[in-house]
Amino acid sequence: MGIRISGTGSYIPSSVEKNADFKEHQFLNTDGSEFQQENNVIIEKFKAITGIGERRYADHQLTSSDLAVLAAEKAITNAGIDPETIDYIILAHNFGDVKHGTIQSDLLPCLASRVKHSLRIRNPKCVAYDILFGCPGWVEGVIQAQAFIKSGIAKRCLVIGSETLSRVVDKHDRDSMIYSDGAGATIIEASEEDDGILSHETASFTYDEAYYLFFGKSNNQDLCPDTRYIKMDGRKIYEFALKHVPLAMKTCLDNSGCDIKDVKKIFIHQANEKMDEAILKRFYRLYKTEIPDGIMPMSIHKFGNSSVATVPTLFDLVKNGQLKGHELRKGDIIMFASVGAGMHINAITYKY
Known part of the structure; x- marks a missing residue:
């Protein structure tokens, strides 16, 4: 028996922020002093190092848990399963729901509970929880799902990684050009074949x-x-x-x-x-x-x-x-x- 990814889904926002959009930003050193280089030079060096030419930002009305729902719906459809048969919803993120234009992170209730609510799953034995594990959060969520299935306490898990980093960046820090928004979801379940993890x-x-x-x-x-x-x-x-x-x-x-x-x-x-x-x-x-x-x-x-x-x-x-x-x-x-x-x-x- 294997434990495999039976369905995938992702949500990549449609709003594109190009490198050129940062030309009017006021980038500063950590002590508040101005850079000697002009922004076009900073952006060119940034592109050469990171490879990033553009990034995606979520629409203003959407939060991280909203992106997670959109990705999860696609994964559920792709796997062809009844969402009521999901035993665990594991949602990896780092900053909770941060509404556009605000500075406060909202983690009550946890984002996984919000996703379960939005998916309209009634089954109380579908356990929903968040995982805070930095960027490796989705990979770790898959590892945890495998452990649940291998132990026999679960047959099917929904593992999601979702983030709206554009809401928590310092626009005066040139590192802010790295970060973007998006969500990816996967259904993890047992397989009769020797495939999977x-x-x-x-x-x-x-x-x-x-x-x-x-x-x-x-x-x-x-x-x-x-x-x-x-x-x-x-x-x-x-x-x-x-x-x-x-x-x-x-x-x-x-x-x-x-x-x-x-x-x-x-x-x-x-x-x-x-x-x-x-x-x-x-x-x-x-x-x-x-x-x-x-x-x-x-x-x-x-x-x-x-x-x-x-x-x-x-x-x-x-x-x-x-x-x-x-x-x-x-x-x-x-x-x-x-x-x-x-x-x-x-x-x-x-x-x-």
Whole structure:
């Protein structure tokens, strides 16, 4: 028996924010001083490093839980299931529902409960809860769903990653150009075949690394110092990811019993194009082999970094033939991997 993804769905907002839209922003250093470079130079360097040319922002009337519902409905339809048969709804996010134009995060009730309510699921034994695990939240949700099914306490789970990062960015911080909005959902259930999840790996590095991503005040010293925005130490995150993610992926793949040459696709969290490419290079270096062409699909160029939503939305796009040059065939060995706030790392080896 396997445990597999039987249905996928994603919601990618239609509102496009291009790099050129940031040309009039007032970017400042952390001490409030102005950059010596003009915005067009800052944006060009940003594009060269991250690969991001544009990103998506949610419509003003939608919150993160709304995006999650839209993605979940597609996954349920794709799997062809009755939502009343779902045993767990696991919703990964990091900032709750933040309404447009506000600064307060709303987490009461939890977002998973809101999704269950909106899906009109009556079954009280369908347990709904949130998971706060940084960008690796959706991958970790899938790992938890597998554990529930393997233990016998569940047969079917809905795992969602949803975020509206555009609502928690400091517009005076050039890192704000990285973040975007979106949601991806998956149905996880038992399979009579030997497909699905083959192995997984998770680690939390907190001794020195816990605050590489954090909530901090605006770079604009004239704004309220008590209003917090998402902040990061990009250099430390980059070095951390390159050191630890390839090793976690190797452990995961080795535990699956698969050979590196069996891997057809690797879905890495879309955080930074250069970082993802460097992770992939170091991963293959551990096996002393060359990187196959087309092994790593990328969506960051058009969709930006939507945190927990990047991996499930990317997988949904490839699965449905919506990403040019990429496809999946039955029996393909693929991997999911992510790194993010915490600092957390995880990976899954999967037989499609």
